[in-house]
Amino acid sequence: MKKIGILGGVGWASTLDYYRAICEGAGAFFAARGAGSPLPVPPITIESVVQAQTRSLRGRPGDEASWAAIDAVFREAMLTLERAGCDFALIASNTPHARLHAIRDGVMMPILSIFDATAEATAQTGATRALVLGTTVTMQDRNYANVLAAHGVSANDPLPQAEIAEMQAMIDEDFYGGASATAQARLLRFSAKHVKPGDAILLACTELPLAFPDHLDDVSFKAGGFLFVNPSAAHAAAALDLALEDERPG
Numbered sequence: 001m002k003k004i005g006i007l008g009g010v011g012w013a014s015t016l017d018y019y020r021a022i023c024e025g026a027g028a029f030f031a032a033r034g035a036g037s038p039l040p041v042p043p044i045t046i047e048s049v050v051q052a053q054t055r056s057l058r059g060r061p062g063d064e065a066s067w068a069a070i071d072a073v074f075r076e077a078m079l080t081l082e083r084a085g086c087d088f089a090l091i092a093s094n095t096p097h098a099r100l101h102a103i104r105d106g107v108m109m110p111i112l113s114i115f116d117a118t119a120e121a122t123a124q125t126g127a128t129r130a131l132v133l134g135t136t137v138t139m140q141d142r143n144y145a146n147v148l149a150a151h152g153v154s155a156n157d158p159l160p161q162a163e164i165a166e167m168q169a170m171i172d173e174d175f176y177g178g179a180s181a182t183a184q185a186r187l188l189r190f191s192a193k194h195v196k197p198g199d200a201i202l203l204a205c206t207e208l209p210l211a212f213p214d215h216l217d218d219v220s221f222k223a224g225g226f227l228f229v230n231p232s233a234a235h236a237a238a239a240l241d242l243a244l245e246d247e248r249p250g
Contacts, residue, residue, distance in 0.1 A: 001026075001042040002243045005081030005089030005109070007074065009048035010096060013178050014206030014232060018092040019044065021217050021236040022243070029244060042243040045084045047077045054096075061140055071102040078107045088112060090239050094134050094204045094231060098141045115147040117238040118202060118231040121219045123151040125227060127200035130155045131191070134204035136168045144204060159194065166190065175207035184211040188224040195226060206232045 008015030027039040059066030088110040145155035174183040
């Protein structure tokens with residue numbers, strides 16, 4: 001098995017879900033092949049950054065130089081994972097992927113993109129449009145839209161700033177450290193305002209899937225009359241596939 005590096009802490013609740021999903025998925029893989037207990041799981045190293053610090057270091061849209069400090073924090077965390085002998089790594093968060101091109105600079109090990117995993121999963125649902133929900137950075141950025149387009153799926157134009165601010169507030173108030181009792185209802189109300197018939201809704205903040213505890217490992221699912229895609233589950237599944245690729249028959 002390949003050794004996985006997880007860059008976590010952005011935030012810690014979703015980091016736990018990545019670790020759990022990978023370990024449970026590996027256990028299911030080996031149990032199906034007759035392995036006994038304790039079931040094997042890939043070796044994993046987690047490097048956890050401090051979200052209070054990284055949030056304060058966010059740059060300004062269109063000003064590449066303003067992101068240098070936050071890029072450096074994530075790059076050093078990746079280099080720590082590389083020095084720990086990880087074969088590849090992933091960031092257990094959507095937002096930093098907007099800076100993946102800079103974070104990768106000088107890092108030799110592969111870093112799995114959540115955009116690629118999610119675009120493939122969205123295309124497999126048959127949807128041709130997607131509503132991208134996430135943090136301010138994710139919703140202002142066009143990275144998801146660009147990668148989705150390569151898979152035949154169009155994404156919504158950025159929502160008005162007031163709506164983006166509402167989504168960021170929802171994440172901060174209802175999802176940090178786990179979903180609140182009202183998180184699902186609030187998320188469904190927001191989705192209903194913006195989704196169009198036939199759209200897939202991308203839960204493109206790793207905390208948002210916590211609103212649907214029965215679907216944490218489902219790459220896509222339906223709830224409240226909507227079709228959702230869970231980028232976290234797609235990302236974790238892609239990591240598990242890569243970690244186990246040598247365990248499958250050639």
